[in-house]
Amino acid sequence: MDLPLLIGVTGGIGSGKSMVCRLFECLDIPIYYADSRAKWLTNNDPEIRAKVVALLGQEAYDNDGVYNTRFVASCVFKNEPLLKELNAIIHPVVLRDTKAWVTRNAGASYLVKEAAIMAKAGQANAVDAVVVVEAPVELRVQRILQRDQRPEQEIRAIIERQVSDESRREIADYIVNNDDASELIPQVLHLHELFLKRKPSER
Numbered sequence: 001m002d003l004p005l006l007i008g009v010t011g012g013i014g015s016g017k018s019m020v021c022r023l024f025e026c027l028d029i030p031i032y033y034a035d036s037r038a039k040w041l042t043n044n045d046p047e048i049r050a051k052v053v054a055l056l057g058q059e060a061y062d063n064d065g066v067y068n069t070r071f072v073a074s075c076v077f078k079n080e081p082l083l084k085e086l087n088a089i090i091h092p093v094v095l096r097d098t099k100a101w102v103t104r105n106a107g108a109s110y111l112v113k114e115a116a117i118m119a120k121a122g123q124a125n126a127v128d129a130v131v132v133v134e135a136p137v138e139l140r141v142q143r144i145l146q147r148d149q150r151p152e153q154e155i156r157a158i159i160e161r162q163v164s165d166e167s168r169r170e171i172a173d174y175i176v177n178n179d180d181a182s183e184l185i186p187q188v189l190h191l192h193e194l195f196l197k198r199k200p201s202e203r
């Protein structure tokens with residue numbers, strides 16, 4: 001059976017990838033929000049829980065057993081090797097979960113996966129095409145300061161640890177410009193038209 005096309009949407013912190021995905025959602029496209037799903041899995045998958053505790057200690061979960069994202073963020077966003085190890089625990093589970101989600105949504109005209117980290121289209125069981133959302137760093141910092149309780153220093157540390165805009169552009173099949181001067185909705189509508197015309201996935 002042909003599976004629907006799977007489009008990846010990625011971008012740095014505060015670039016507006018969730019905003020872009022909300023627009024696809026308005027067009028009735030199902031979205032897999034990998035970062036929040038990863039957190040749900042980290043709370044609910046016993047194998048991940050055991051490995052995360054082994055990597056980061058008991059503090060990775062609070063007294064009620066809930067994933068302590070504040071603590072984990074403070075550990076991994078200033079320590080790249082540790083972030084890589086955390087990713088290596090969580091990613092295979094997220095990939096399996098994505099596949100199951102794609103199968104459950106096999107009737108959709110196409111599907112979108114939003115994730116902070118993404119492989120090039122066609123690689124590592126990845127997506128069929130990658131949309132990179134871009135915005136200038138200072139605008140991203142201002143947007144996150146308005147959205148989150150996160151200290152500015154931590155936002156900048158996250159930006160430092162994430163892949164650079166240049167490397168993201170290398171994996172981009174499409175770029176959405178989300179700076180103050182560009183309109184987002186026409187860009188998403190244009191992509192929607194293109195994706196509706198593409199053939200189903202050959203994964």
Ligand SMILES: CC(C)(COP(=O)(O)OP(=O)(O)OC[C@H]1O[C@@H](n2cnc3c(N)ncnc32)[C@H](O)[C@@H]1O)[C@@H](O)C(=O)NCCC(=O)NCCS
Pocket residue numbers: 012013014034035038039042068069070072073076083086087090091094115116117158161162
């Ligand atoms: C580190 C954690 C606890 C931080 O949670 P918190 O709620 O404080 O922040 P949030 O999830 O909103 O992330 C903050 C920013 O960092 C980005 N980000 C999240 N995980 C990663 C990562 N592994 N690598 C690079 N950037 C990341 C997010 O997209 C966002 O831009 C959490 O993000 C996590 O568990 N990440 C690892 C899971 C993962 O690999 N997610 C990526 C997609 S599968």
Ligand SMILES: Nc1ncnc2c1ncn2[C@@H]1O[C@H](COP(=O)(O)OP(=O)(O)OP(=O)(O)O)[C@@H](O)[C@H]1O
Pocket residue numbers: 011012013014015016017018019020116143144146147178179184
């Ligand atoms: N074009 C825009 N105009 C005004 N505000 C915007 C625009 N795009 C995004 N924002 C706001 O900026 C903030 C960051 O956007 P969004 O949450 O979509 O980014 P993100 O890339 O998903 O971030 P994260 O990586 O942290 O999940 C949000 O509060 C959002 O409402």
